[in-house]
Amino acid sequence: MTEVSLTRQLAAFVTRSRWEDLSEKVRHEAKRSILNFFGTALGGCRDQATQTAYDVLKQFAGPQTATIIGRVERIDSLNAAFLNALSGNVFDFDDTHPRTIIHPTAPVAPALFALAEERRITGAQLLHAFVLGVEIECRLGNAISPGHYRRGWHITATCGVFGAAAAASKCLGLDEQQIIWALGNASAQSSGLVETLGSMSKSIGVGNSARNGLLSALLAERGFAGPEQPIEGPRGFLRVTGDEPNFAELTDGLGERWEICTNTYKPYPCGVVLNAVIDACLEVRNHPQLNLDKIQSITVEGHPLLLERTDRPAVTTGREAQVSAQHSVAVTLLTGEAGVEQFSDAAVTNPEVLRLRSKVRMIENGSYPVGAARVTLTQADGIEISVRVDDARGSSNRPLSDAEIETKLRKLAAYGAPGIDPTPLIEAVWTLDKAEDASMCLQWARL
Structure with a gap:
């Protein structure tokens, strides 16, 4: 019997996963992550890096169908994914997966919300896809940590593009082979260097992880084929960017334990x-x-x-x-x-x-x-x-409460987008699983 490749196992997992497979704990943590993301994106929506990127991208943008969080302007979906990921990460105030130091939400959520304004997606579908995207990016990170980061790869960007591709693929209803292609397309666009930290350039990598992850899935939907083993192949992502990849990290306990349940939320806008x-x-x-x-x-x-x-x-x-x-x-x-x-x-x-x-x-x-x-x-x-x-505020042993994440969002909205009332947005996120249209969240996140 031919052994099933690791990439195919991950693709099959994404394809077969059901909303019913997610416990209430997993679903709630997904909402906490998205709530935190909206806060950081509102806070960073008028940062100089965000503004400069928008000024450049709008000259070449497609139809203005997608929301730029915290702003009145609209732009095309791919560039919205880029800008919203950038603003969500620009203050280094976003969530953190402790084992890898990946900031999981900034690459994945903006891709999904941009897609939700193009295709009809329910709130439950978006949350489910989000959890799957976080699972893929963090398992990749587990497999190559800590050597990947020490070698100079910015792990949020390099792994995030795979998470965004997997999540978008789920929402698009791609089959197993198409998801393999999407992951292959993502592997061709995985990039980001630690040398850029402390500069605007860092945000390009994070923005591209969301944009290019969405692009990877959209291309795969149209038959844009990639390699069969982009993750574990002889010249695949793990072997090229890791020291001694632990391949078992990709599949051990897959679907039984969820990486999002270890997610943490920063109380301060710094490393x-x-x-x-x-x-x-x-x-x-x-x-x-x-x-x-x-x-x-x-x-x-x-x-x-x-x-x-x-x-x-x-x-x-x-x-x-x-x-x-x-x-x-x-x-x-x-x-x-x-x-x-x-x-x-x-x-x-x-x-x-x-x-x-x-x-x-x-x-x-x-x-x-x-x-x-x-x-x-x-x-x-x-x-x-x-x-x-020993245990910092916001760490796994001293996590921020739901109320503290809400307060963080309110403060960041007041700082970056004072014209927005955060109360309806907060309520929309907490009830996202009941929403018939996931994009409705965005009406409360824009001017």
């Missing part, structure tokens, strides 16, 4: 490894003996990954600050907050932030788990304040 650092700084700031004017030195101690990702003492823009421990420490201690405004260009050039930032030193400690950190502050009067955080 996820900084969450514990910020939590520690907020606790330090509330210490009764703290005197900001007497600070002599600040040390940040954590896992080597914390230094690898965030030891950036000389950032000059808000985007760079999203992955700078030195800036995060300084601005949080000074303001007592860590929101979008604290990671703006203005905050980065604030003289008081610069002064305090120069006092921050980082220490590598391999005994710390990833995601843990200690912040120690020494004052001129001899007082030392030290706080260690």
Whole structure:
């Protein structure tokens, strides 16, 4: 008997999966992920990167049939997927799959909502496809982590395009062979480099993962054929971009455990490894003996990954600050907050932030788990304040509640799209599984 390829097994899983296979827990987590996405997309819808991308794309766009979240303008479906993924990820405030650090929703949800404005899709169909897309992208990530990211691949973009392709394929009703083609088409467009983090270029990779994933499925629907083993083949995605791929991660427990149930949601708009650092700084700031004017030195101690990702003492823009421990420490201690405004260009050039930032030193400690950190502050009067955080707010052990995600959406809407009332949007997401037309959500997410 011929062994069934891994790519075909994944395609068959997507084809055969039923809405009834998803537990209420899985369905609810999908809604939480989408709610969080709408918040981050509303917050980023007028960022300079989003605006510049729109100004360029509109010159070449097709029929203006699709929503750009948070804005009055419309654009064609493929470019809407690109722009909405970009705005949902631009502040680095989106969800995180802890094992891989993939931000799962930004590549998948924008592709599905763009498709929903072209084809009639129910809310349940969109949620089901979304869960499947997240499953595919995160299982691919599991199979090549941690080597893939360490080699410099931006895993949200590289794996996200497969998730978007699988999700769109499900909504289009593609058969097993067509889904294999869609995944093959996605493999030809998988790209994104860690070197771009802290710049606008990062968002191109994430935007393309949504756009190109949707394109991959639409091409496959028309018979645009791809390779039979784009994922595990000798020159396929896993072998080319991974060190020693763990192929079993693709299918072990498939349909029994769901990656979306491990999803987490950021409380701060920065790299996820900084969450514990910020939590520690907020606790330090509330210490009764703290005197900001007497600070002599600040040390940040954590896992080597914390230094690898965030030891950036000389950032000059808000985007760079999203992955700078030195800036995060300084601005949080000074303001007592860590929101979008604290990671703006203005905050980065604030003289008081610069002064305090120069006092921050980082220490590598391999005994710390990833995601843990200690912040120690020494004052001129001899007082030392030290706080260690092992489980950051928003982590798997301290997840944001539904109410906290709603509050996050409201704050981001007020920041990026103040003309939008978030209440109907929030209600539409919580009841999405009952909607006859999934695109109805978007009427509450645009001006």
